Structures are given as C-alpha cells and as structure tokens.
Amino acid sequence: MLSFQEKLELFTSFPKLTRNDVSMGRVNFHFEGSLHEKKTVVYRLHPNGSGYIFAGLLDGYETDDKGYTSIRDMDAEELRRLTSASIASLSKAPSAPAQEPGQSRAARRRRMTKSHWMNAEGNSLELRNEEDLWYLYAGLNLEMAFETYDEAEEYLLEEGFKPQA
Structure with a gap:
C-alpha cells in the first residue's frame, strides 16, 4: 500500500486537479473543468492511507451510492489509471437520463x-x-x-x- 505522502505526490502530479485540505488532515482534489455537477475526483484522502476516487461514470468499478470507489490498497499504476479515467469521464458532457438499451x-x-x-x-x-x-x-x-x-x-x-x- 502506498503511503499518504506517496498518494499526495501522485495526485498533485495531475495539473488539472486542485488540492483542497479538509478536516482531520484529509485532502480532496477537485477537477474544476468538470462538465458535471460533480467536481471532486479524490475524496477524503486520509493520512491512514484510505480515500476514494470518483468512478461513478466508469464501468468495472464497485462504487458507493455517491459513485466513489476505495483506493486504500491500489498501487501507483492503478491510481494513475483510475484518476486519469475519472478526469476523462468528468470532461464529457452528461448523458441524457433516459435508459439506454442494455444499461442497468x-x-x-x-x-x-x-x-x-x-x-x-x-x-x-x-x-x-x-x-x-x-x-x-x-x-x-x-x-x-x-x-x-x-x-x-x-x-x-x-x-x-x-x-x-
């Protein structure tokens, strides 16, 4: 598992993300260029190593009701890939709310x-x-x-x- 500092450095390397320090030493990273209401890409990155990345618009990730997936045990490559995919998904205009064929x-x-x-x-x-x-x-x-x-x-x-x- 990556340390808190290693995760901070990784997320800071994304120029499109803005760091936001929140309570209890936690850190969020926002994507201000988001075309969605959602702007928080990295949510509640905690000094103990836990945290979440928004994957609500991506396939293949287990997410909570808010669309976040846990990053606690991800390696650097997985974090870079997921962070890039999250930013890319928020860069696309929102899709219509109508149910598409085959869409759950x-x-x-x-x-x-x-x-x-x-x-x-x-x-x-x-x-x-x-x-x-x-x-x-x-x-x-x-x-x-x-x-x-x-x-x-x-x-x-x-x-x-x-x-x-």
Missing part, C-alpha cells in the same frame, strides 16, 4: 446529474445531484434534499411525478 438502472443513476419530473397537473420539478446529495427544486426554490437517488425517485413517484425525456 444503477449505471443510469450514476450518469445522471439532473432530471426533470412532471405530474398530471403540469407541475414541474428538477432533481439535481450536487456533490454528495440529490436536491429537488421547484424553479429556483429548494423543496427537499435526499441522500440517494433512490430516495428521491421513490418520493417523486409516490407524489405522482414522472421523469421527462
């Missing part, structure tokens, strides 16, 4: 950064993923916040809203 529901959720919902009365809401939460807006007004897409989707469907293409 989980993959669709990870790719979605915002979607529009409408009910039978014509009321419209927008669901947006911003960093770690899903926010529901009615125009410019924040209506609710959810920890996961599934919670937001369940609420919207229960309230009679349907996703718009």
